[in-house]
Amino acid sequence: MYTGIQHLHSGIAYLALLALVVVIIYMLIGSLSNREFTEKDRKIALIAFILSHIQLLVGLILYFLSPLGMEMLQSGSAMSDPAARLIALEHPLMNIIAIVLISIGYIRAKKPGASRARFRSIYMMYAIGLVLILSRIPWSAWLA
Structure with missing residues (x-):
């Protein structure tokens, strides 16, 4: 089960x-072209919103099933080892923050207002979230 959740x-x-990435580019183009923010634009942003939240949910399940997550954090050994600290603390914490920012961008864009501000809300918050996610991916474990 653990391996299956890891692969998922x-x-x-x-x-x-x-x-x-696709939503950020799409919203940036929408903002620069001064077109109206439509229901279609909101639904496109919703795809990345849902996928990122599913990813967070699966990651949290994996964290609590994994021998690497809570166990390393409770033993205190994770803080002295950079790779262990990344997996036990930095990766989950930074990704939770990233998902919160993505959520803020999506929620702000749902409120009525100027189309350009709605596009900007999505592409800026999603981009900040993406950078945070990319900064804390355990690349050595992911690409192995």
């Missing part, structure tokens, strides 16, 4: 990262 977490990560 890695697979959804590709989809979520791709969706975030």
